[in-house]
Amino acid sequence: MFPYEKKTRFSYSFATVPELSYICRREGFDIPLSRDVSPLSGKVRLRSKGGEMVTLQNSLAVLPVNCLDAAEDGAPSCLTERRWIRCAGSGAGLVFCGPASVSESDIADGRLLMTENNIQKYKSLINKMRAVFSGLLVLQLFADCPSEKESEGDLPALFAKAARAAFNAGFDGVEICVFPDSPSEYRSLVSKIFGAVFAVSPENAVISLKYFHNENSPDPDVVLLCDLAKKGLSAISVTAVSPDLACPSNIPQATPTRHPIADAEQLLSAAKRIKNLVPDVCVIASGMSYFKELAPNVAAGAIADKACDVAGFGRMALAYESFASDFLSDNTNRKKVCVACGKCTKLYLSGETVGCPVRDQSIYLPVLRRVTGKK
Numbered sequence: 001m002f003p004y005e006k007k008t009r010f011s012y013s014f015a016t017v018p019e020l021s022y023i024c025r026r027e028g029f030d031i032p033l034s035r036d037v038s039p040l041s042g043k044v045r046l047r048s049k050g051g052e053m054v055t056l057q058n059s060l061a062v063l064p065v066n067c068l069d070a071a072e073d074g075a076p077s078c079l080t081e082r083r084w085i086r087c088a089g090s091g092a093g094l095v096f097c098g099p100a101s102v103s104e105s106d107i108a109d110g111r112l113l114m115t116e117n118n119i120q121k122y123k124s125l126i127n128k129m130r131a132v133f134s135g136l137l138v139l140q141l142f143a144d145c146p147s148e149k150e151s152e153g154d155l156p157a158l159f160a161k162a163a164r165a166a167f168n169a170g171f172d173g174v175e176i177c178v179f180p181d182s183p184s185e186y187r188s189l190v191s192k193i194f195g196a197v198f199a200v201s202p203e204n205a206v207i208s209l210k211y212f213h214n215e216n217s218p219d220p221d222v223v224l225l226c227d228l229a230k231k232g233l234s235a236i237s238v239t240a241v242s243p244d245l246a247c248p249s250n251i252p253q254a255t256p257t258r259h260p261i262a263d264a265e266q267l268l269s270a271a272k273r274i275k276n277l278v279p280d281v282c283v284i285a286s287g288m289s290y291f292k293e294l295a296p297n298v299a300a301g302a303i304a305d306k307a308c309d310v311a312g313f314g315r316m317a318l319a320y321e322s323f324a325s326d327f328l329s330d331n332t333n334r335k336k337v338c339v340a341c342g343k344c345t346k347l348y349l350s351g352e353t354v355g356c357p358v359r360d361q362s363i364y365l366p367v368l369r370r371v372t373g374k375k
């Protein structure tokens with residue numbers, strides 16, 4: 001009997017590909033795994049608005065994380081700057097910045113805002129990022145819909161205005177992110193926002209959609225996604241409606257309801273369904289930071305399995321500055337990886353500046369201590 005066979009059903013107990021694959025077999029999880037990480041180095045081509053193909057230098061992306069660290073006017077602060085420059089230098093071919101709100105009524109509590117009024121700060125930060133990064137920079141645009149001051153009908157124009165500012169600032173693309181209230185409202189709202197953003201985007205722009213997988217009705221919205229694919233959507237980044245499902249975590253619970261690997265499996269299978277549905281659109285999968293030092297093997301497996309074109313990392317990018325370069329060269333350092341402990345989420349839920357209190361302690365451990373009251 002191997003030592004890992006003694007561990008409990010829900011314990012996080014794998015350090016090698018054979019161990020993880022044993023646990024998946026034992027529990028019946030279908031997680032693609034590849035010892036060979038070369039699929040991560042594959043170049044990815046995605047369609048710009050005008051139909052020209054844009055090439056990503058590798059298949060890794062930094063995903064947007066709402067770190068509540070904007071300056072008062074909603075522009076990037078020095079903490080945002082530090083974070084984005086770290087992400088730009090991570091080695092990933094695609095970096096999602098943001099989320100930035102499209103509406104001034106949403107910018108309380110450190111949220112970013114994208115407007116012509118604070119564009120200079122974005123421009124100078126983009127210049128600094130470009131000094132260390134030659135990949136694609138996409139800004140996620142976000143709206144709490146509908147906010148108190150605006151009605152849902154205002155959102156397409158607000159998104160279009162923010163998208164125009166984002167392109168003027170120097171971003172290569174924008175991502176549309178609105179949270180679904182109901183599937184039919186979501187479809188009609190997203191279609192209108194996409195139309196408005198498309199109309200103001202330059203020909204070489206990349207337009208992405210944040211798609212929220214719903215575990216209660218797991219089939220993707222075929223009508224919406226096929227329609228947007230036909231109209232020129234470049235990419236779909238897949239997450240989940242439920243925050244717990246979106247971020248599989250290694251948080252000890254007295255009575256866990258479900259293994260976190262089951263959540264990761266669901267996210268990857270949602271991405272795969274979407275990839276099958278719209279094969280010409282670049283699909284970006286998420287939720288793999290949970291796998292710690294085996295994340296590159298899961299990501300490579302997912303790409304080889306055609307579950308996605310790009311493996312996106314949110315929490316991993318907060319924790320591990322050079323994660324993408326190290327994944328690509330198969331030199332992942334287990335002392336630097338995200339441990340999926342949920343502390344970044346805890347900071348977010350407390351309305352504090354978000355970062356990794358475990359791996360980026362000098363800045364974020366004091367913030368966590370303030371939240372927990374522990375020394």
Ligand SMILES: Cc1cc2nc3c(=O)[nH]c(=O)nc-3n(C[C@H](O)[C@H](O)[C@H](O)COP(=O)(O)O)c2cc1C
Binds near residue numbers: 065287315345
């Ligand atoms: C604190 C926190 C805030 C997040 N904020 C956003 C957000 O504003 N927009 C978004 O698309 N995803 C957001 N995410 C989700 C991440 O982009 C990503 O999908 C998720 O963390 C799972 O990927 P991972 O396992 O690589 O972390 C957030 C995640 C965390 C932990």
